[in-house]
Amino acid sequence: MPRPRASRLDPERRQTLLDVAAEEFAEHGFDGASYNRILERAGFSKGVAYYYFEGKDDLYAAVLALTLDTLARRFDAWQRPADAEGFWRALRARYLALTTHIVDDERSARLLRSMSQARTHPKLQEAWLRFEGPLVAWFQRVLEDGRALGAVRGDVPESLLLTSLMGIGQATDGWLLEQWAHAGAPALQRGAEQVFALFEDLLVPRPVGPPPAKRR
Amino acid sequence: MPRPRASRLDPERRQTLLDVAAEEFAEHGFDGASYNRILERAGFSKGVAYYYFEGKDDLYAAVLALTLDTLARRFDAWQRPADAEGFWRALRARYLALTTHIVDDERSARLLRSMSQARTHPKLQEAWLRFEGPLVAWFQRVLEDGRALGAVRGDVPESLLLTSLMGIGQATDGWLLEQWAHAGAPALQRGAEQVFALFEDLLVPRPVGPPPAKRR
DNA sequence: CATCAGTTGGACCACTGGTCTAATACTGGC
DNA sequence: GCCAGTATTAGACCAGTGGTCCAACTGATG
Structure with missing residues (x-):
C-alpha cells in the first residue's frame, strides 16, 4: 500500500512517476522493469521514492490500480437483466467493448x-489480493444473476466456472491480438464473436436429453 | 541450447546440478531463482557453469526438457481411436492421469x-520455442482426429480451440490443487471429472437445432 | 532566532547474472 | 620423458539490481 503521505506528493510529479512507471512495467513486466531506471527517468531520487512508496511492488500496485480504475470507468455498472436473452446481450456488449479496449x-x-x-509472484501477493476481491465479486454477481435467469448452468461449482472463464479469457486475449496483427480489425471483431460464443457454450445449461442429438 | 560439450560433463555432477536447479526453479520460478545459489549448492564454480551452459536460461531449459521428457514417458503415444466414444475415453484417461501427476x-x-x-519471458523466448512446437503438434493431431471422428466441433478455428483448451487447463490446474488442499484426494478426483466435462462441453459439436432445447 | 517535523539527495549495501583471465589437467606426437 | 596445445577449472571482477540509511536542507511555529 502506498504510504499515507503519498497523497501529499505534488500531483504533477506523482503523475509523471506513474506515467513513466506504467511505460516501464508495460514494456518489461514487473521483474524485467528497472526501478532505478523509472526513478531516473521520472527525476526521482531514491530517498524521495522510498519516502512516498514502499518499494517497487508498491509502485506497481499503484500503477495497476490506476489502470483498473480507468478501465472500470469505461464500463457501466452491472445490473441484473430482465431475462436470459438480456443477460447474454449485456455480457456480450461488455466483452466486445473489452476487446476493443485491448487494441485501443x-x-x-x-x-x-x-x-x-x-x-503468483511472491512479492506481489499482497498487492494482488487487493484486486482479486472486487474482480471475483463482480464475476460472481454476474454468474449468480445468470443462474437466476436460467442463462447459466448450475450443475458445476461456480468457482470452477469462474476460473475457467478467466482462463479462457486470458488465453484468448493473446489469440485475439494475433488475429488482429495478422488480419486487422475485422478479424479481431470476428474473433471476439467466436470467443464469446465459446463463453456461451461453456456457461449455457446442458441439454437434459440423451447425448446423440443432431450435430453440425 | 546447452553447449555441445555439456554431454562431456560427468553424469553425476550433471544430475546434481539439474536436481538442485529443478528445486530452485520450482520454488522461486525463473526470475526469483538465484543462479548463484544454484551453483553454490551444486558445488559448481562460475567458470564451470558457463563452460557447460550458456547461462541461467539455458539451465532452466535443460531442467524443463528433462521434466517434460519424464512426463511424456508416463503417457502412451496417441493413436487415433476407432470412434467418437473411443476418442473421449482415450482423452479422459490421459487427462485424469495428468491430474494424478500434479499431486504425485x-x-x-x-x-x-x-x-x-x-x-512470455523475453529471455526464455528461444527456449520456449523448442517446447511449443511438439506440444502444439500433439494437441493438433488430437483435435484433428477428434474432428475426423465427429467428436470435435468444426465450426471454430482449430487454433482458437487449442488456445482455449490450454487456457482452461492451466487455470483449472490451480483450482484442482485448491480442491485437493481443502478436501483431499476424492475432491481432486471429482474436480478433475468436472473439468474434463467442461472440456467436452467446449469441444463437442454444437447441436444444429434451434436454441430453446430442453435444459436442466 | 531556535526548534523540529517534513522532505530531499545520494552514498552505500548485499546481491544479481555474466565475463574474463590466469592457472591447472590432460592429451597426443616426438 | 618432454613439450605443445587444448580442455577444464576457480574465482576476481563488472555493471546493474532493489533497498537502507543518514546528513543536509526546508519551512512553519514558538
Whole structure:
C-alpha cells in the first residue's frame, strides 16, 4: 500500500512517476522493469521514492490500480437483466467493448496482461489480493444473476466456472491480438464473436436429453 | 541450447546440478531463482557453469526438457481411436492421469506451471520455442482426429480451440490443487471429472437445432 | 532566532547474472 | 620423458539490481 503521505506528493510529479512507471512495467513486466531506471527517468531520487512508496511492488500496485480504475470507468455498472436473452446481450456488449479496449489502449492492455504474473509472484501477493476481491465479486454477481435467469448452468461449482472463464479469457486475449496483427480489425471483431460464443457454450445449461442429438 | 560439450560433463555432477536447479526453479520460478545459489549448492564454480551452459536460461531449459521428457514417458503415444466414444475415453484417461501427476510429483508440476511465464519471458523466448512446437503438434493431431471422428466441433478455428483448451487447463490446474488442499484426494478426483466435462462441453459439436432445447 | 517535523539527495549495501583471465589437467606426437 | 596445445577449472571482477540509511536542507511555529 502506498504510504499515507503519498497523497501529499505534488500531483504533477506523482503523475509523471506513474506515467513513466506504467511505460516501464508495460514494456518489461514487473521483474524485467528497472526501478532505478523509472526513478531516473521520472527525476526521482531514491530517498524521495522510498519516502512516498514502499518499494517497487508498491509502485506497481499503484500503477495497476490506476489502470483498473480507468478501465472500470469505461464500463457501466452491472445490473441484473430482465431475462436470459438480456443477460447474454449485456455480457456480450461488455466483452466486445473489452476487446476493443485491448487494441485501443495497448499500454494498459499489456499492463493488465502482466496481472497474471502478479497473481503468483511472491512479492506481489499482497498487492494482488487487493484486486482479486472486487474482480471475483463482480464475476460472481454476474454468474449468480445468470443462474437466476436460467442463462447459466448450475450443475458445476461456480468457482470452477469462474476460473475457467478467466482462463479462457486470458488465453484468448493473446489469440485475439494475433488475429488482429495478422488480419486487422475485422478479424479481431470476428474473433471476439467466436470467443464469446465459446463463453456461451461453456456457461449455457446442458441439454437434459440423451447425448446423440443432431450435430453440425 | 546447452553447449555441445555439456554431454562431456560427468553424469553425476550433471544430475546434481539439474536436481538442485529443478528445486530452485520450482520454488522461486525463473526470475526469483538465484543462479548463484544454484551453483553454490551444486558445488559448481562460475567458470564451470558457463563452460557447460550458456547461462541461467539455458539451465532452466535443460531442467524443463528433462521434466517434460519424464512426463511424456508416463503417457502412451496417441493413436487415433476407432470412434467418437473411443476418442473421449482415450482423452479422459490421459487427462485424469495428468491430474494424478500434479499431486504425485509436485515439484515437476510447479516447474511445468512456470512454463506459462516462459512463454512470455523475453529471455526464455528461444527456449520456449523448442517446447511449443511438439506440444502444439500433439494437441493438433488430437483435435484433428477428434474432428475426423465427429467428436470435435468444426465450426471454430482449430487454433482458437487449442488456445482455449490450454487456457482452461492451466487455470483449472490451480483450482484442482485448491480442491485437493481443502478436501483431499476424492475432491481432486471429482474436480478433475468436472473439468474434463467442461472440456467436452467446449469441444463437442454444437447441436444444429434451434436454441430453446430442453435444459436442466 | 531556535526548534523540529517534513522532505530531499545520494552514498552505500548485499546481491544479481555474466565475463574474463590466469592457472591447472590432460592429451597426443616426438 | 618432454613439450605443445587444448580442455577444464576457480574465482576476481563488472555493471546493474532493489533497498537502507543518514546528513543536509526546508519551512512553519514558538
